[in-house]
Amino acid sequence: MSARWKLTLSYAGVVVVSGIGLLAAVAFYLLRYVPDVNIPNDLDLFVPNRSDLIRAFIPAAVAMMLVLLAIGLGGGWIIAGRMLAPLDRIGRAARLAAQGSLSHRVALEGPRDEFRDLADVFDSMLEQLEAHVAEQQRFAANASHELRTPLAISQTMLEVARNDPGRDVDALIDRLHEVNTRAIELTEALLMLSRAERRSFTRxxxxxxxxxxxxxxxxxxxxxxxxxxxxxxxxxxxxxxxxxxxxxxxxxxxxxxxxxxxxxxxxxxxxxxxxxxxxxxxxxxxxxxxxxxxxxxxxxxxxxxxxxxxxxxxxxxxxxxxxxxxxxxxxxxxxxxxxxxxxxxxxxxxxxxxxxxxxx
Missing domain, CATH: 3.30.565.10 (Histidine kinase-like ATPase, C-terminal domain)
Structure with missing residues (x-):
């Protein structure tokens, strides 16, 4: 059962229970003063007693309860829909975010209440996520570029050395050592950066x-x-x-x-x-x-x-x-x-x- 139906039934239940309570109060406080015997009168008119009133009152009460039930269901459905509309907008934004669209915002209008505060917090979270993802993508692209550079240099030097019969092996080794050292330093720096971001350390x-x-x-x-x-x-x-x-x-x-x-x-x-x-x-x-x-x-x-x-x-x-x-x-x-x-x-x-x- 959806939240809207739960709220609708809750509203209808409150209306029906309130109606039953009101009709019970009327019956209790009024009918108890009417005797349950034939009431004679000088005008030879029919004067209903308690049983007569109860027989007349019950169908009207049942009809009124059905009307109240219909009003409770219809009104509750409308009110629940309006109350849950902000949550529907937040849910759509969450589904779009799950699909990778972090630029969408709820942008809930109206007076500031609990739903407006929730929507604003959700928008703020999306902004932070969008900025974080953009930063991570930029960082990954830069890291890939920086790591690719020493590897490409090493590959080029090896290809040149292989095609050069008179190559200087010692110079090649020194240069490869320098390039490899830079790649190791970059890798260690990336690991240090990742460790700091994870906060995986003991204080x-x-x-x-x-x-x-x-x-x-x-x-x-x-x-x-x-x-x-x-x-x-x-x-x-x-x-x-x-x-x-x-x-x-x-x-x-x-x-x-x-x-x-x-x-x-x-x-x-x-x-x-x-x-x-x-x-x-x-x-x-x-x-x-x-x-x-x-x-x-x-x-x-x-x-x-x-x-x-x-x-x-x-x-x-x-x-x-x-x-x-x-x-x-x-x-x-x-x-x-x-x-x-x-x-x-x-x-x-x-x-x-x-x-x-x-x-x-």
């Missing part, structure tokens, strides 16, 4: 300031080769999260700040701050002046920015800041990118405080 207390010092120490040889100075400092910044993922987050930020810096005399400043309700990690580097529209896209997958080229010490695959953003979001945090005055980038990662306290 434990960790101090971001210690992770920052460890990342700076690990990347110090790279910074020295590029003439970049790293300055690490700040407060003890305790958070709850995955040490491996947070270590990757800081390492990506510091590595990004080193390789996209000035050719000489560059600086990277890493600071941790503890606020009453949040913990902040700030990584700031010198470099070229970045326009606002470019900064807004740096966290998108496979975006390398202007004049960002691969060198021997920069194994970038365009996923560094994208991974940072996903890791921050997996820890209920956020990533804020701001262009520095005079050139360079300011990156701030906000993470929730494990034990929020009162505002200072």
């Amino acid at each position: 434990e207390p960790i101090d971001l300031s210690l992770l920052a010092e460890e990342s700076a120490e690990t990347l110090l040889p790279l910074a020295e080769r590029r003439g970049v100075t790293i300055d690490v400092g700040g407060d003890t910044a305790n958070v709850l999260g995955s040490p491996a993922l947070l270590q990757q987050l800081i390492t990506n930020l510091v590595h990004n700040a080193i390789v996209h810096n000035r050719p000489v005399d560059g600086t990277v400043v890493v600071r941790t701050h503890t606020l009453p309700h949040a913990v902040a990690l700030v990584v700031e580097n010198t470099g070229d002046v970045l326009p606002a529209h470019l900064v807004a896209t740096l966290a998108e997958p496979f975006q390398r920015g202007a004049d960002r080229t691969r060198s021997d010490d920069h194994g970038g695959v365009g996923l560094g800041l994208a991974i940072v953003q996903r890791i921050a979001q997996a820890h209920e945090g956020s990533l804020v990118l701001t262009a520095r005055q005079g050139g360079g980038l300011n990156v701030t990662v906000w993470l929730p405080h494990p034990f929020p306290g009162p505002l200072a």
Whole structure:
């Protein structure tokens, strides 16, 4: 039985029961005052007693109950249809979404009520799904392209080497090793990105300031080769999260700040701050002046920015800041990118405080 029929029968049942109650009240409160004996009178007229009234009342009551039943069924069917119309629209939108059409919206009109709120929430869900699917499709296309490139390069080098009798085997091996290393780095970055998005990790207390010092120490040889100075400092910044993922987050930020810096005399400043309700990690580097529209896209997958080229010490695959953003979001945090005055980038990662306290 459909919901409309259930509501219709419910409405009809309420009407019929109410009618029975009303007729019973009339019969009880009126007929009890009429005696069930012959009532004599001086005008020699017929005066009905209780039995006579009951015999006359029952057919009329049955007829009225049938009328009330018809009214309840007809009115209930109409009212139920109007009440369920918004659910029908939401159901059609859900079926279209199941078929892959995420652009359809319910767009329910009328005053704000429970059905309007449900339709608005459903539309909001469809918008988020559409944006998420579009992002995943774009990401899959970019990932396929990025993975195809080193494989195509390897195939081309092998074909050229096979057709070249005087090929330099050592140079070929070195080049294939470099291309294969890039493919492995890209695959590992994709796996890291997927792990952060799934949030499949165990949370434990960790101090971001210690992770920052460890990342700076690990990347110090790279910074020295590029003439970049790293300055690490700040407060003890305790958070709850995955040490491996947070270590990757800081390492990506510091590595990004080193390789996209000035050719000489560059600086990277890493600071941790503890606020009453949040913990902040700030990584700031010198470099070229970045326009606002470019900064807004740096966290998108496979975006390398202007004049960002691969060198021997920069194994970038365009996923560094994208991974940072996903890791921050997996820890209920956020990533804020701001262009520095005079050139360079300011990156701030906000993470929730494990034990929020009162505002200072």
